[in-house]
Amino acid sequence: MSTATRKRRVIPGFGLTMGFSLLYLGFIFLIPVGGLLLYTSMMSWEDFWRAVSHPQVVASYKLSFSASLIGASINLVFGALVAWVLVRYSFPGKKVVDALVDLPFALPTAVAGIALVTLYASTGWVGQYLTIFGIKVAYTQLGVVVALTYIGLPFVVRTVQPVLEDLEAEREEASASLGASRFTTVRRVILPSLLPALLTGYALAFARAVGEYGSVVFISGNMPYRTEITPLLIVAKAEQYDYPGAAAIGTVMLIAAFLLLLLINGLQWWTQRRGL
Numbered sequence: 001m002s003t004a005t006r007k008r009r010v011i012p013g014f015g016l017t018m019g020f021s022l023l024y025l026g027f028i029f030l031i032p033v034g035g036l037l038l039y040t041s042m043m044s045w046e047d048f049w050r051a052v053s054h055p056q057v058v059a060s061y062k063l064s065f066s067a068s069l070i071g072a073s074i075n076l077v078f079g080a081l082v083a084w085v086l087v088r089y090s091f092p093g094k095k096v097v098d099a100l101v102d103l104p105f106a107l108p109t110a111v112a113g114i115a116l117v118t119l120y121a122s123t124g125w126v127g128q129y130l131t132i133f134g135i136k137v138a139y140t141q142l143g144v145v146v147a148l149t150y151i152g153l154p155f156v157v158r159t160v161q162p163v164l165e166d167l168e169a170e171r172e173e174a175s176a177s178l179g180a181s182r183f184t185t186v187r188r189v190i191l192p193s194l195l196p197a198l199l200t201g202y203a204l205a206f207a208r209a210v211g212e213y214g215s216v217v218f219i220s221g222n223m224p225y226r227t228e229i230t231p232l233l234i235v236a237k238a239e240q241y242d243y244p245g246a247a248a249i250g251t252v253m254l255i256a257a258f259l260l261l262l263l264i265n266g267l268q269w270w271t272q273r274r275g276l
Contacts, residue, residue: 033254036247036250036251036254037251037254039243039244039247040244040247040248040250040251042244043244043247043248047244047248048248051244051245051248051249052248052249052251052252055225056224056225056228056233057230057233057249059224059225059226059228060228060229060230060232060233061230061252061253061256063141063144063227063228063229063230064210064229064230064231064253065210065256065260067141067144067145067148067209067229068148068206068209068210069206070145070148070149071145071148071149071152071205071206071209072148072152072202072205072206072209073202074145074149075149075152075153075155075156075201075202075205076156076198076201076202076205078153079153079155079156079157079160079201079205080156080160080194080198082101082153082157083156083157083160083161083164084164086098086101086157086161087161087164087165088164101153101154101157101158102154102158103154104150104151104152104153104154105154108214109151109212109213109214109215110214110215110218112147112150112151112214112215113147113214113215113216113217113218113219114218116138116143116146116147116150116215116218116219117138117218117219120137120138120143120146120219121138122136122138124138137219138219138221139219139220139221139223139227140220140221140227141220141226141227143219143220143221143227144216144219144220144227144229146219147212147215147216147219147220148209148212148216150215151208151209151212151215152204152205152206152208152209153205155201155204155205155208156198156201156202156204156205157201158201159197159198159200159201159204160194160197160198160201162197163193163194163197164194167190167193167194171189175188175189195268196268199264199265199267199268200268202264203261203264203265203268206260206261206264207257207261210253210257211231211253211257212229212231213229213231213232213235216229216231216232217229217232220232230249230253231253233249234246234249234250234253237249
């Protein structure tokens with residue numbers, strides 16, 4: 001194709017910018033991940049399987065992934081509600097509430113963990129009242145879910161909020177004027193427009209929760225087979241100089257998280273293709 005017929009770009013330099021992008025992604029993502037996989041591949045299959053299938057490790061898998069899925073699911077519902085309130089309504093202190101949504105981004109995870117323990121311990125501000133009803137949060141699996149829900153909320157809110165801002169309220173009014181019920185308006189008008197953003201926020205919240213460490217170690221109690229998460233187990237093995245074991249467990253977490261994110265993104269692509 002000649003230069004005359006080649007379509008001119010408004011902003012030139014695609015090759016240069018693509019090169020820098022790939023270089024950056026290589027140093028930040030591909031080289032560390034490749035190094036982890038390469039280090040793991042040096043282990044024999046027996047050693048790898050022994051490291052990743054130990055009952056203590058399996059128990060940590062179950063807790064990490066189940067608590068992450070529960071936390072992301074909670075944020076999927078309530079994050080959408082928070083985004084809806086912030087976009088559709090005006091009320092005193094709205095900017096303060098909007099700023100508080102980003103607090104988990106700014107607050108160090110260790111500080112967040114200490115704050116959660118202060119709130120939900122049996123003698124804490126909230127925990128002392130929950131204890132009356134026999135509900136214990138700190139040092140239980142419920143505490144892990146609370147911590148992962150806390151750190152994942154902004155991902156859903158900030159993903160859904162811009163889509164809601166671009167979604168005209170007139171569409172809802174038109175649906176109501178045509179006789180549609182509120183449930184039908186939500187199901188047929190609002191939800192299809194929000195579904196890709198909801199799935200993206202869900203995937204981001206889940207991915208963040210799977211790798212969370214700082215805010216969980218304080219409130220979980222770190223009891224083996226009960227409240228010990230996989231990232232903590234990886235750190236413990238690294239501190240014991242068991243680098244092959246830490247790499248093997250990290251590889252399993254990496255593959256599992258990648259497959260789940262691939263599934264969620266595939267579902268998002270399918271909904272966009274079908275126009276749901």
